[in-house]
Amino acid sequence: MSDEVNKEILEELKRINEKLDHLNSRKGLSTPLAIMAIIFGFSFVGPLILMLIGVIF
Numbered sequence: 001m002s003d004e005v006n007k008e009i010l011e012e013l014k015r016i017n018e019k020l021d022h023l024n025s026r027k028g029l030s031t032p033l034a035i036m037a038i039i040f041g042f043s044f045v046g047p048l049i050l051m052l053i054g055v056i057f
C-alpha cells in the first residue's frame with residue numbers, strides 16, 4: 001500500500017475514534033428529569049428525613 005492510502009486510513013480511524021469517544025462520554029440528567037428529582041427530593045425525601053430526626057431526638 002502506498003503512504004497516501006495509509007494516511008487516509010489512519011485519518012478515518014482517528015475520526016471513528018473521536019466519534020466513539022463522543023458517544024461514550026458521560027451525559028448528565030436532562031433538564032426535565034433534574035427538575036422532577038428536585039421536586040421529589042423536597043416533597044418526599046426532605047420531610048421523611050425531618051420526621052426521622054424528630055423521632056430520634
